[in-house]
Structures are given as structure tokens and as C-alpha cells.
Amino acid sequence: MPLEKVETLRWKDGCLEMIDQRVLPARFEYLAYADAASVAAGIRAMVVRGAPAIGVAAAYGVALEALKLRAASAAERRSAMTKAFDVLAASRPTAVNLFWALKRMRALWDRLGGASGDEFANALLAEAHEVLAEDIRINRSMGAHGAALLADGARVLTHCNAGALATAGHGTALGVIRSAVETGKKISVIADETRPFLQGARLTAWEMVQEKIPVTLITDNMAGFMMSRGEVDAVIVGTDRVAANGDVANKIGTYMVAVLARRHGIPFYVACPLSTIDLGIPDGNAIPIEERDASEVTGFRDCQWAAAGVAVRNPAFDVTPAELVTALITEQGVVKQPNRQNVAALFK
Numbered sequence: 001m002p003l004e005k006v007e008t009l010r011w012k013d014g015c016l017e018m019i020d021q022r023v024l025p026a027r028f029e030y031l032a033y034a035d036a037a038s039v040a041a042g043i044r045a046m047v048v049r050g051a052p053a054i055g056v057a058a059a060y061g062v063a064l065e066a067l068k069l070r071a072a073s074a075a076e077r078r079s080a081m082t083k084a085f086d087v088l089a090a091s092r093p094t095a096v097n098l099f100w101a102l103k104r105m106r107a108l109w110d111r112l113g114g115a116s117g118d119e120f121a122n123a124l125l126a127e128a129h130e131v132l133a134e135d136i137r138i139n140r141s142m143g144a145h146g147a148a149l150l151a152d153g154a155r156v157l158t159h160c161n162a163g164a165l166a167t168a169g170h171g172t173a174l175g176v177i178r179s180a181v182e183t184g185k186k187i188s189v190i191a192d193e194t195r196p197f198l199q200g201a202r203l204t205a206w207e208m209v210q211e212k213i214p215v216t217l218i219t220d221n222m223a224g225f226m227m228s229r230g231e232v233d234a235v236i237v238g239t240d241r242v243a244a245n246g247d248v249a250n251k252i253g254t255y256m257v258a259v260l261a262r263r264h265g266i267p268f269y270v271a272c273p274l275s276t277i278d279l280g281i282p283d284g285n286a287i288p289i290e291e292r293d294a295s296e297v298t299g300f301r302d303c304q305w306a307a308a309g310v311a312v313r314n315p316a317f318d319v320t321p322a323e324l325v326t327a328l329i330t331e332q333g334v335v336k337q338p339n340r341q342n343v344a345a346l347f348k
């Protein structure tokens with residue numbers, strides 16, 4: 001299936017439909033959502049995942065709730081919408097795009113003041129559509145800036161999935177790879193499987209195979225070996241939140257890859273839409289790190305292999321210090337050696 005036809009999220013028959021990423025690549029199916037609470041549950045369960053995709057889903061979650069409330073009184077609407085914002089905000093803590101999207105939808109809600117139920121719902125739905133469309137435009141712009149950093153023939157290591165499935169389309173890290181390929185460059189991908197949720201093995205590998213971009217799957221503990229053998233020319237990852245000083249939160253294991261890349265003199269790039277930069281967070285120590293259920297580590301779905309009773313940690317993200325980041329790739333351009341000053345300059 002040509003991936004450009006794949007919509008990670010889509011509006012259909014008055015509902016939000018999202019690809020169930022828990023069952024890819026074995027099954028390709030959409031689940032339908034009609035209210036904020038179910039969208040929040042879908043984000044929490046990682047039906048949809050990836051910072052930008054989570055933000056788009058949350059925007060639609062707000063719009064869906066408003067559609068349910070078209071005939072409600074202003075007081076009922078206010079109460080129910082407040083609950084909707086709260087349940088969406090509580091779904092996952094690390095990806096700042098979730099809170100960026102909710103803030104944007106809340107600002108529109110505040111501007112709507114005494115609008116009718118229909119005006120209110122239609123305006124919020126239109127905004128959710130714009131959030132989706134804007135995300136794809138941003139990813140393509142980011143891709144164009146980043147493509148220039150990748151040499152023809154580059155072998156690029158990725159971690160987790162920062163592809164079309166992590167966004168409304170094109171992807172962030174994989175968007176840079178797609179854009180480089182679109183310019184005619186021969187790019188090959190080395191995809192970390194990315195335990196425990198296996199976004200690399202299940203999602204990145206699927207995206208690249210669908211588009212016939214050469215991709216080699218490795219286990220996470222092979223990244224150092226590949227670098228030591230001179231088989232990696234660049235690393236590119238996505239991000240869930242960048243602090244004001246350029247520290248980067250991303251999928252667990254990213255920090256290890258960054259240290260290895262520095263050890264081997266390999267550029268480490270982070271594809272980072274401005275919506276993922278959180279100037280309210282001074283440095284990476286202040287980024288909330290989600291801890292997920294032990295069962296994701298002790299096995300995979302119904303196949304559990306760890307000894308019963310074993311203690312487990314399952315932080316879903318880690319933080320890569322800015323000094324290990326060669327450059328942030330944004331829709332406004334490339335920020336080399338990110339720091340407090342050049343990150344802030346993106347918003348001037």
C-alpha cells in the first residue's frame with residue numbers, strides 16, 4: 001500500500017478514525033472515536049502514539065466533545081468541556097504536543113465566548129482539521145531542511161518510530177529521510193527495534209518496506225557494534241519534548257544512541273517541530289518521564305517471558321543532553337549545537 005495514501009488519523013462520518021498501531025504490521029485497521037474520553041484512552045493505550053500524532057488526536061478529542069454538546073446549555077458545555085480537557089491532558093505526560101494542542105484548542109474555546117453550540121463545535125472541528133493539515137506542512141518543511149544534511153548513499157540509524165505513523169503524515173525523522181529520497185539521494189535506514197513497544201521493528205520497518213526505502217532491522221544492543229564497524233553515517237531521531245536549553249526527551253534508548261554516536265564521531269540529528277519545544281522547561285531534568293506498565297517489559301502481549309515476581313522499571317523516555325545533539329532540524333531550519341540562545345531565537 002503506497003504510504004502517502006495512509007492516514008494515521010482521519011475524519012470520517014462524524015468520527016475520528018485512528019490506525020490501531022498496537023497491531024501493526026500484523027493487522028492494518030482503523031478504530032473509530034466519538035468523544036474525548038475514548039480518544040484519551042486511545043492515546044494512553046498507544047493506539048495512536050508519537051508526539052505530533054498525539055497532539056492531532058487531542059485536538060480532535062476536544063472537537064468531538066464539542067460536537068456532542070451542541071444542544072447542551074452553556075453551563076453543561078463548560079462543565080463537560082473542562083472534563084474533556086482534563087481527561088485528554090492526563091493521557092500521557094511526556095509529549096508536549098499534547099499540551100500544545102490542548103492549549104491551542106482552549107484558546108479558541110475562550111475566544112468563542114457566547115457562541116451557539118453549533119458555532120462552537122464547528123469552529124473547534126475546523127481548528128482540529130487545521131492542526132492536522134499544518135502538521136503535514138511542517139513535516140515537509142522540516143524534511144526539506146534536513147534532507148540537505150544527508151549525503152547521497154548515507155546509512156542512517158533511527159530509533160523508535162518518528163515516521164508518518166507518529167504524525168499526521170510524512171513524519172519527522174523519517175520525513176527527513178523521505179525528503180532526502182525525494183531529492184534523488186540513495187538513503188538506507190538501520191532501524192533499532194526499540195524495545196519494549198517495538199516501534200522500530202513494527203512501525204518504522206513497515207513504513208520503509210511499504211515505500212521500498214532500504215531498511216535493516218537491528219536489536220537495540222547492536223547499535224554500538226554497527227557504529228564501531230563504520231556502518232552508520234548519521235543518526236536521526238524524533239523527539240517528544242525539547243527543553244529551553246536544547247535537552248531532548250525521546251524514546252528510551254535514545255540517550256545511549258547519542259552517547260555512542262558521539263564516541264564514534266557520527267552526527268546525531270533530532271527532527272523537532274517547534275510545537276515540540278517547551279520554553280517553559282529550563283532543562284531536561286524538568287521533563288516529566290512517563291513510566292509505563294511492567295507487562296510491556298516482561299513480555300510482549302500474551303507472550304510473557306520474565307520470571308514471575310521480578311521487579312521492573314519501564315521509563316518510556318530518556319533525556320539526551322543538548323551537548324550530544326549535532327543539530328535540531330525544525331520547519332524553520334537547522335539549529336546546530338542547540339543551546340538556550342539559539343533555541344529561544346526560533347521564537348523571536
Ligand SMILES: CSC[C@H]1O[C@H](OP(=O)(O)O)[C@H](O)[C@@H]1O
Nearest residue numbers: 049050051160162166238250251
Ligand atoms: C515524531 S515524535 C515520535 C516520538 O514518539 C515516540 O514515543 P511513543 O511511541 O511512546 O509515543 C518516540 O519517542 C518517537 O521518537
